[in-house]
Amino acid sequence: xxxxxxxxxxxxxxxxxxxxxxxxxxxxxxxxxxxxxxxxxxxxxxxxxxxxxxxxxxxxxxxxxxxxxxxxxxxxxxxxxxxxxxxxxxxxxxxxxxxxxxxxxxxxxxxxxx
Amino acid sequence: xxxxxxxxxxxxxxxxxxxxxxxxxxxxxxxxxxxxxxxxxxxxxxxxxxxxxxxxxxxxxxxxxxxxxxxxxxxxxxxxxxxxxxxxxxxxxxxxxxxxxxxxxxxxxxxxxxxxxxxxxxxxxxxxxxxxxxxxxxxxxxxxxxxxxxxxxxxxxxxxxxxxxxxxxxxxxxxxxxxxxxxxxxxxxxxxxxxxxxxxxxxxxxxxxxxxxxxxxxxxxxxxxxxxxxxxxxxxxxx
Numbered sequence: 001x002x003x004x005x006x007x008x009x010x011x012x013x014x015x016x017x018x019x020x021x022x023x024x025x026x027x028x029x030x031x032x033x034x035x036x037x038x039x040x041x042x043x044x045x046x047x048x049x050x051x052x053x054x055x056x057x058x059x060x061x062x063x064x065x066x067x068x069x070x071x072x073x074x075x076x077x078x079x080x081x082x083x084x085x086x087x088x089x090x091x092x093x094x095x096x097x098x099x100x101x102x103x104x105x106x107x108x109x110x111x112x113x114x
Numbered sequence: 115x116x117x118x119x120x121x122x123x124x125x126x127x128x129x130x131x132x133x134x135x136x137x138x139x140x141x142x143x144x145x146x147x148x149x150x151x152x153x154x155x156x157x158x159x160x161x162x163x164x165x166x167x168x169x170x171x172x173x174x175x176x177x178x179x180x181x182x183x184x185x186x187x188x189x190x191x192x193x194x195x196x197x198x199x200x201x202x203x204x205x206x207x208x209x210x211x212x213x214x215x216x217x218x219x220x221x222x223x224x225x226x227x228x229x230x231x232x233x234x235x236x237x238x239x240x241x242x243x244x245x246x247x248x249x250x251x252x253x254x255x256x257x258x259x260x261x262x263x264x265x266x267x268x269x270x271x272x273x274x275x276x277x278x279x280x281x282x283x284x285x286x287x288x289x290x291x292x293x294x295x296x297x298x299x300x301x302x303x304x305x306x307x308x309x310x311x312x313x314x315x316x317x318x319x320x321x322x323x324x325x326x327x328x329x330x331x332x333x334x335x336x337x338x339x340x341x342x343x344x345x346x347x348x349x350x351x352x353x
Contacts, residue, residue, distance in 0.1 A: 025142060026149040043144065043171035048139070049179035056187055071148065072141045 010050045012093060013040065015059065015078065017087040022077035024067075025051060051076055059085050118147050120161050121173055123289045128177035131339040133338040137185050139177075146170070178347035182264050182271070188333045189271050192278050195329055199285060199322045200247055203240065206315040207292060213311050214299060225298045232298070236291030243284035250277040262346040263351075268337075275334060282330055287322045290314055 017023070017031040025047055032040050032047075054060040059082035067073040078086065121139050130138035151159075170176075198230040214220070221229040254274060296316045300309055 024145065024149075026146045029146075030153075037325040044150070044169050045143075046174075048142065048176060049183060052180060052183050056183060056190075067145065069148065071145045073145050074138075074142045109158035 009047070009093075010042075011054060011059075012086070012089045014047065014050050015082055015089070018060065018076060019083075019086060022075050024073050024075050024078050028076070040110060053081065058082075117160065118144070118151075118167070118178075121147070121167055125173040127179055128174055128343055129181060130180075131336050132184060135180070139180055143170070143176075172350055174343060174346050175350055176342040178264050178340075181336075181343050182267050183224065185271050185333070185340050187269065188336065189274050189278070190254050192330060192333055193247070193254050193274070195326055196247045196278060196281055196285075197251055199326045200240075200244055201280075202322045203289060203292070203319050206319045209239075209295070210312045210315050212293075213308075213315075217308060219299060219303065221295075221298050222302045224300065229295060229298050232291050232294045236288050236295065239284045239287035239291060243281045243288060246277050246281035246284065246324075250274055250281060253277070264347050267345050268341060272337065275337070278330060279334075286323055286327070289319050292319055311333055313342060 008068050013032055014028060017028045019036065020031075023031065024042075028051070029042075029044050029047055032042075051060065051062075055062055055076065059079060060076045061079050062074050062076045065075055122144055122147050125143060126136040126140045129139055147163075147166050147170060150169065151162045154162040154165055296312050300312065303309055
């Protein structure tokens with residue numbers, strides 16, 4: 001999928017990936033890959049500015065843990081504000097997606113008149 | 115071959131203007147990269163590191179975005195601290211005036227013309243400071259994070275810091291006015307415990323204003339390294 005198109009929806013993608021449970025950056029990337037059927041393959045570093053920005057706006061919270069490996073690990077979780085924002089963006093996205101689908105199917109019918 | 119340690123050093127060095135941030139980002143990225151290498155089974159160590167770094171992206175691109183976000187956060191804090199300093203100054207002024215009324219102290223006739231002039235400068239400066247601080251805070255609250263690229267974001271941060279500086283300069287004039295008025299008020303009096311009340315209140319105002327100036331200067335000092343990173347990021351995007 002086009003990188004620019006993904007970047008435009010990165011906040012929604014990150015919020016959706018964190019919806020089931022709190023996770024660290026690498027796990028968020030893995031969740032995005034898994035849930036998108038490997039279609040979303042962003043440069044992995046791009047996730048961190050998004051995580052930090054969402055934390056600054058209060059949609060995510062983070063805490064540092066010590067992982068099994070002994071390394072410090074930062075784990076992010078959706079806040080109440082983040083859950084509300086996700087629900088709102090999901091609704092907007094569904095509406096947009098239906099509108100585009102309708103438009104494209106109309107274009108397809110126009111191309112192949114019966 | 116670029117190895118993880120070199121990559122992390124580059125990242126931390128790019129963010130070295132803020133040591134705590136540099137360490138936090140270094141730890142976070144190291145955890146990510148080690149996880150990625152561990153998941154890349156069947157590939158030799160150095161090769162796995164190379165693949166993990168290739169998937170992660172350029173360190174300066176990440177450093178630039180993180181640095182601009184950090185500067186934005188500091189600017190946001192500056193707006194809150196400015197409002198708190200103004201509130202502290204207002205409370206100190208009100209308490210001082212109430213104390214003078216309670217003690218029935220007035221400025222001596224000799225110093226009254228100067229006192230009146232200083233008082234009007236003080237008031238104007240204070241309300242100018244409140245105005246710019248309110249604009250500064252409201253602009254940040256209204257749509258701060260709906261941003262485009264790093265450079266646009268940085269330009270916005272600089273505009274907000276100019277607003278903060280204007281508010282701060284006016285606040286300093288107001289605090290200087292308060293200090294002058296306190297001196298004029300206390301000049302004819304003999305030293306006693308009751309004199310310490312306005313002195314303590316004025317000192318508290320001065321301490322608040324100085325702390326705000328120090329914080330503002332620390333934030334302003336970060337603009338240059340953050341701009342250098344954002345410029346580098348822009349050049350990377352263009353190539």
